[in-house]
Amino acid sequence: MLKETLIQFIISLMPVFAFQLWHNRERSWSGIPAFLTIVSCISMVFCMLVSVRLNGYDLNFRMVPLVIGTLYGGPYAMFGLISIYICFRIPNIDNFFELSILVIFILSYIPAMLLIMKSFQRARRESKQRIAILSLGAFVILYYITSLAYLIIYDLPLLDNLIFTSLLQMVGSIAAVWVSVFIIESLKENRQLHFDLKRISVNHRREVEKLQQFIDETAFAVMLVNHHGRITHLNEMGYRLFHAQSNIHERDEIVGKYFTAFFHSTHQETDIKLLREALKGNNTQLETVVEDGRTLVKNAFPIRQMPDGLIITGAAIIAQDVSELFLLRSEVDRMERLSLVGQMAASITHEIRNPMAVIRGFVQLLKERSPDNQQQYYHIIIEELDRANSIISDFLSLAQNRALTMEMGSLHDIILELSPLLDADANMRGQTIELELCDYIPLLLLNNKEIKQLLLNLARNGMEAMGDKGVLKLQTNYSEEKERIELRIQDRGVGIPQEQMKRLFEPFFTTKTRGTGLGLPLCLSIAERHNGKIEVESTEGEGTTFIVSFNRKTA
Template sequence: MLKDLLLQFIVSLLPVFAFQIWNNKELNWKRMPVFLGVFCGASMLLCMLTEPNFLGCQLDFHLIPYMIGSLYGGWPALALLTLICVIVQYPTLDNFQELASFILFTAGFVMLMSISYRPFHQLSALRKERNGLLLMSVLMLYLVITLTGSVMEWTFDLVLEVVLTVSATLLATWLSIFIIESVKEKQLLHEEVTRLSVNYRNEVEKLQQFIDVTSFAVIVVDCEGRITHYNEMALKLLHIRIELTESGNLLGTYYSKAFQPGQGDLFVNMISQALNGTRATLVPFVSGDKMLLKTTFSLRSLLNNEAEGAALMVQDVTELSQLRNEVGRMERLSLVGQMAASITHEIRNPLAVIRGFVQLIQERSPASQREYFQIVMEELDRANMIISDFLSLAQNRALTMELSSLNDILNELLPLLNADANLRGQTIDTSLCEDMPLIMLNDREIKQMFLNIARNGMEAMDDHGVLQISTHYWNDRIELRIADNGEGIAQDKMVHLFEPFFTTKTRGTGLGLPLCLSIVERHNGKIDVNSIEGEGTTFIVTFYLQQEEKAV
């Protein structure tokens, strides 16, 4: 008897074992009702074909896969299992009483499973176990009552068989639900871990994308000091070892071995302090012509606030510094404008009066003293010129522009420049573009700018110097080049070339080039200067064409 019960017990658990195999292979959960229906049906067949016959009573475990398949497989599994049960058991019915009892039990079972299916799936795992045991207990009670009516005499062995069968059935029922729910919980945990892993990977990818596109140089290290993230800006701004950048093996390298000795010592010290818990610091640093702003901070765990790494961020603020200098220059120009407004009324008129009286005294003085009066008048004219440059530089009124040819403006001034060059013993070489388009210009200001730069070039050359003037035209811009072969400009003076009051000439005002720059900028252009000491200087004035100008 025990062997038969053990065989029935094992066979009834076959769907559960198959369910575990199915789950381990991570197959599609949507096919589970079909799967359970097939395996529970096979288990039912094996249980009914191997049912023990003890003392004239046939007791098997086919109700276990029948109920498990119906609860977890739903209507498809319930219909399939009921059909199998009818096909197998109907031929074994001997009389009308057995047929009626079978029909009544089957109908009751189908109705009970139909009512219990949806509520069962909404229960927790523990309550599913209790609910499954309750349902099986109801079925066992019905079968025991039915068996009582058919047994003529209850013996000890028969009672023992019934008790063992009912106990084993309830145990198999609980074990089946327990294993299925444990596997489902494991599957849910696996799916949650997979989802978290995917989310973590996505967040890491987003972090790396952010690091890659940011204008900051970024290096992130873990708590052990290994580099976990970096971007291209870090390779450009930071002093990373060349062999690491070329081989691409920077990830996983200890930060202390990633930087070049000497130049990268400051970065190593800052990261070390951040790993030790030092708060974020901002450190300005000048490297060649670049100004860098460096900061480090600790990366801490949200759970225990312990340091889990550190980050080094370096920003190139060179452009910001240049913009700050430009703002300072504009402020100085604004101050110049205010000064010029006062100088116009306070100085220019008295100078005109003084010059008039000096000229009058000159006419009444001996010829031997006229040279002194001439010097006084030249100095008065020079002072008046300085005032005029003040006024021109301070002007911020709207310009009246019209379509003009740059070549025509230059051709008007070339005779004047040639005459000046002849007096100096110099030569002017011109090369003007033939197909020059018309652009919006203010004739008077362009002439002033051109004369200032050209005369500066002539003053920078000695006798027999050559001043080259040329124009060029590309798709969207026009260039005016004025090149001399004079002494050139020292590199330390180039950065101050367009600052007001800065001059390399003994008698210069330092306002000519700032005035030229102001004129060009009002025409939405720019001025570039290339100079080599001992060889000469080239001024490149660029004007950009607008869409309407291109169409002309």
């Protein structure tokens, strides 16, 4: 009898063994309820087929897979299992009383399981074990009570062997349910822990990759070392800044070396000192050093094990090339000083014009009252005063940032208006002016006075660069696709040397004997105020072309 009971116990645990095989294949939980239902159905059928019958009473563990399959499979699984249970139970019914017992069991089992099913699926493992044991115990007790009534009604003897086997079956069924729920829930928890660990590992790997990419792509030079002082990582910028003076130049050989072996003890003493301090747990101050003409800012800090931060696991040194920043800062300081000087000079020069006007007036008066042999001296004085006044006017135009009155106008109209003046100036020099204006040019938002000044300055520069019989060409172009208007002023002079090209628009830079160096900077300032730009093309010995372009989208 014990042998048959042990076989029944093992068969009732078939869903657990099958679930473990399913679980080991790393399948998702979505298919497990249906799988458990099928295996529980097979286990229940085997339990019923190998049951022991004493005095008309079937002794088996069929209730274990029935309860397990119902609790884990859900309502559909329960109805399927009950149907199979009925199909295999009816052929073994001998009388009406046994049929009544079956009906009472089914009518009590279905609503009871429907009530506790949701609570079971939401409960923790200990609660699930308790619910499963109580459910099974209740139905087993109900079954035994009805079976006892059956024995009494049909006056069948209550054998000691039957009592012992029934108690053994009850204890075995409860133990089987407890073991089944325990193993299934343990495997589920292990699977969940496995998934959580895998998810955390994936997230950790992604965060490490992000951090790695950030370190590699940052503009800072970064070197990481472990607590032993071995280099664990060196980004691209770090390789560029550190390896030039180091002892090791091959990048593949750097990782794994001691930083003291990598850095040169003389040229990179600061780096060694910073990392040593960081490995001692000290935060270092910013160090500014100059290496190979570059200004570098360096800092090192310890890397601590979280959350307490008491254990030093490594250190990092960070360096940044701030050469351009230093140059920019010095340039900004210089520009601020120049701006201040310019503002002061503009105020001073504005006040100089008044006494100069008085001087010019009295010189003209003296000129009229002087003899003819002295007229040339007064002429020179007045000419120089006018030249000084012109320089002051150009300087004020360049220094002041006043608001302009803009109106829609045509560049062609301004060129044609200035054409007689330019022709007269060219005739005095023995030169000619050629106009090549495009058929159509749209209106521009411009300041008529300033555009005239720009055109006169560039045209006279071209004339002064040519000798007799020189030709100055003024040409306009309009690109509808780019919505850009171009004014080209081309001379056939000596050209501009390449070394002077980049300094053309610097204030006070000039190659003329009597030049001020303010004409071209003033032209550039006018062009920029009209949202334009000036480009220069020049070939020594052939001539120079100034290209003034205006973009109608922003003009």
